[in-house]
Amino acid sequence: MDSTELAPNREAGPLLDTDVLRTFVAIAESGSFTRAAKQVFRTPSALSMQIKRLEEILGHVLFVREARRVRLTPEGEVLLGYGRRLLRLNEEAIRQFLSPVLEGRVSLGTSDDVGSRILPGVLAQFARSYPAVQVDVVVGSSQQNLDRLDAGELDMVLVTIGNEGQERRGEVVHTEPLVWAGREGGVAANRSPLPVALASHGCVWRRAALTALDDAHISYRVAYTCDNCFGQEAAMLSDLAVAPFPVSLVRPPLRKLDREGLPALVEYQIALVRGGSNPVNDALAGHVKDAFIDLR
Structure with missing residues (x-):
């Protein structure tokens, strides 16, 4: 073998420091150096120096400083996605070696729309972190899964909330706008009366x-x-x-109907409702909440 193949790559670029990435993500999510400084227990001037050095390393300005807040530049938006993933991988690696070995079983109830967005990633990452834990997933309506939770058949459920008079339970983990959608180039939106496709009675989307x-x-x-x-x-x-x-579910050939004069719709929320706390349940709940953060 040529000895040059074993030589270190002296042209490799600089590595991103995890501590600096954590600072960057905190500023991006809070919109303020002052608020982020409180989260990471440093002074705003120290954060400013970290970001200045990071911008020098990357060769791009990451924030636009405004009177009362800061906002990301296009390059900053790109780095935010990488930063969140790198921090998540770092935490996963640490958990793999330092977290106690978990064994057992946990059950999660979800609706199909929620499950299709986050479950593939959640289950894959959770299996890597806790291979000895079995996860059972039940798909059903929010009310069906709440009934199963109350009956002790499920450990936690993801439910859609927003109906007037609906009991608020659990922790809100996601908020998202509802929009009117239809097929690109379609004519359904121009018909009268307007043909609508709705979920069954009791669904937040239907009522809205x-x-x-x-x-x-x-x-x-x-x-x-x-x-x-x-x-x-x-x-x-x-x-x-x-x-x-x-x-977030409107993908080609569907499109958002924003030129058809349809009335604006409200935002709706997804809540995580838990039946109890133990190390296995807490671990899965943490993965689920992290997945929704990544959707933002």
Whole structure:
């Protein structure tokens, strides 16, 4: 073997310091050097020096300083995504070697729309961190899963909240706007009465959509009713109807209907409701909450 193949790579670039990345993410998420300084237990001037050095290393300005807040530049937005992932990997590596070995079983209830967004990543990362823990997932409506939780059949559930008069339970882990969606180039949004695809009775999305249409005095007909968001998506893809949909789930060939004069919809929230606390449950709950942070 050529000896040059074993020589160190002297042209390798500088490494990003975890402590500096933590500072950068804290500033980006709080929008303030002062607030971030309190979170990382340093002075604002020390944070400013860290960011200045980081900008020199990367060759790009990361923040725009304004009168009362700071905001990310386009380059800063890119680094924020990398920073969050690198910090998460660092924490995962530390847990792998320093956390006590966990064994057991934990069950999670979720709706299909929530599960499709976060569960693949959550389950993969959790399995790497805690290979001796078995995770059981049950998909159902929010009310069904709450009933299972109260009956002791599940350890924790992710539920959609936002219905008027609905009991608020658990910890809010995600807030997202609902938007009207339909097929790109479709004609469903131009029909009268407006054909809409909705989830079953009791769904937050259904109530928000019907309330908005009634308040705007727009005539409509419920053209499609289903128990999950995949049914609504099928109706939109077939151009049979439009539907209220989380903005993060609107992907081509669907598009946000922002030129059709449809009434604005509200934001809705997802809460994590837990039946109890133990090391296994706490570990999975932490992974779930981290996954929602990554969606922001």
